[in-house]
Amino acid sequence: MASISLRRFIRWLPDEASEPTSTLVLTSPEKRFVDVRVTLADGSDSLAASEEILPLSRLDWAMAGTSSSTVLGEGHSLSRWRHWIDSRSLDAPPDEGHMYAQPDGLSTLEKGQMVNPTTGKDTDYEEMWFDPPPKTTGGNKALCVVLVMEDEDKGKKGMFVRLGEWAQVFVRDGAGEGDLVAERWEWRDDDGKGWRRRVRLGDGGRKLPCEEVLGAADVEVGGEFGVGDEVWRVVEATEV
Known part of the structure; x- marks a missing residue:
């Protein structure tokens, strides 16, 4: 799901x-x-309503990969995330957390242990997640599209996920701390503009597939989008 x-x-x-x-x-x-986590400006509880172009220092963490979940009891499961790309590590180990469904039916409390970046020590943590249903973007059904890019010779990897009214992409262009780019897009119908980029972090000149994919009339599994010398492959395209 x-x-x-x-x-x-x-x-x-x-x-x-x-x-x-x-x-x-x-x-x-x-x-x-x-998964893209952007550090908020001091005193702010959200990103600006307009597009933000931010330095990589504002990227708290970004990850892309695959996840799995095992039911342990009613309303309780163990989730595991394998990081194909990680902004903090070239070879990040999988992480896992216990997930507890909340009474509202849309929220999940995650509990686990990981390194606290402030102290550098393994620490018990809790995270509260809110999972709203995907919205339609002009049609009758909400859509999900996933693309991946990999160039082993150049050490480049990227993943794009569009789900309902949101889309995110994360790319690692090499082994360096600065070889990272991430974007988040949102679809809104209040001004007739549809898709707009909310935030970009990293190399401002680096081209990404977001605008072309989000503007495409038809996206099918097996299709490809070219971005410079890169090939982004469509691996999922479905209604949700």
Whole structure:
């Protein structure tokens, strides 16, 4: 099942809960995901309504890969994420968390342990996720599209996920800390413009497939989109 996951807070036990980022995870029906976490400006609780072009220093974390989940009991499952690309590591180990469904039917409390970036120590954490249903974007059905790009010779990997009214892409162009680019797009019908880029982090001149894919009339599995010398392959395209 596909999901749009917006993080409401993170809590490093025993500290109080807070949300220093704008975090969105898009997961496809075949469990491919792109997770982009943007550090918010001081004193802000959200990204600006207009497009933001930000330095990589504002990228808290970005990941793309595949996930799986095992039911352990009613309303309780163990989820595991394998990071095909990770902004913090070239060879990140899988991470996992216990997921607890909340009474509202749209929220999930995640519990686990990972390194607290502030202290550098393994710490118990809690994260609250809100999973609204995907919206349509002008048609009768919400859509999901996933593309991947890999050039082993150049050390480049990328994944794009569009789900309902949201789309995200994350690319690693090499082994360096600066070889990262991420974007988030949103579809809105309040001004007639449809898709618009909400945030971009990384190399401002680096071309990505978002605009072409989001503007395409028909996207099918097996199709390809060219971006410079790169080939982005469509691996999922379905109604959700």
